[in-house]
Amino acid sequence: MSDSPKPPKIPESVLVVIHTADLNVLLMERADAPGYWQSVTGSKDTLDEALRETCRREVLEETGIRIGTDAVPDTALRDWSLSNVYEIYPRWRHRYPPGVTHNTEHVFGLCVPAGTPVTLAPREHLQYRWLPWQAAADACFSPSNAEAILLLPRFAASIP
Template structure:
């Protein structure tokens, strides 16, 4: 592998739906696909990285929100116990090893206080918006992301 080559992405990722107690949902627009609105997503960095570690890292990288602080404690992150397996869009398959066509996505929800500051990673995302949960689901380009947002009220009603 040349020094400039990036390793292949691991086809196991997290989807983190960030929301307020009032169920306003944070959506971020992809830099590489204008008009594609989504929640925080990201692949594991290593096979050994836990899903919670992946969530903490990706949320911080993509939004600047630090999970594990007084404002956003680790307990605010909820495993929704939903796993999606989907075909990777052809435009993004080159990021994975040859022959990899599907990704396994684990869904989490993260409750943050209203007004939580968000700082986007400009190479990854160009804009953000907070929308009521139904509107956020309608705005997502990814069917699994939209489905996760629509399930949010039900997940939050379950005891931990």
């Protein structure tokens, strides 16, 4: 059975920095680029998909973590009200409509309890690790992901 071609990606995405209260950050190694470590990222599925819904869907698909449970309530997902516009790496531009070279990424944080189980999507990620926030920022291949992680202490301090 052959896979049907995927529709072009929408150049609007989310970056979700998943962290614990003590600022350990979840990073995952990309399956299509071994050695590239990142937080949860993903494009909107439809133009009218709400960004919070994109976050919930991508976090579940990539980590198995379900937002909206007793362990990880909806309030654990926080919009940092930050957006980055960046040039899409040439190696991944074929996934977007012809002529699209830039993506707008919206940054969110998700605080989860230490020990939260992670189940990776094997087509997307090879392995995961929890790192202290500074080490996580250093390990990210994406400058916007690293910058978001470096802001984590400021945003985590505002969690009630």
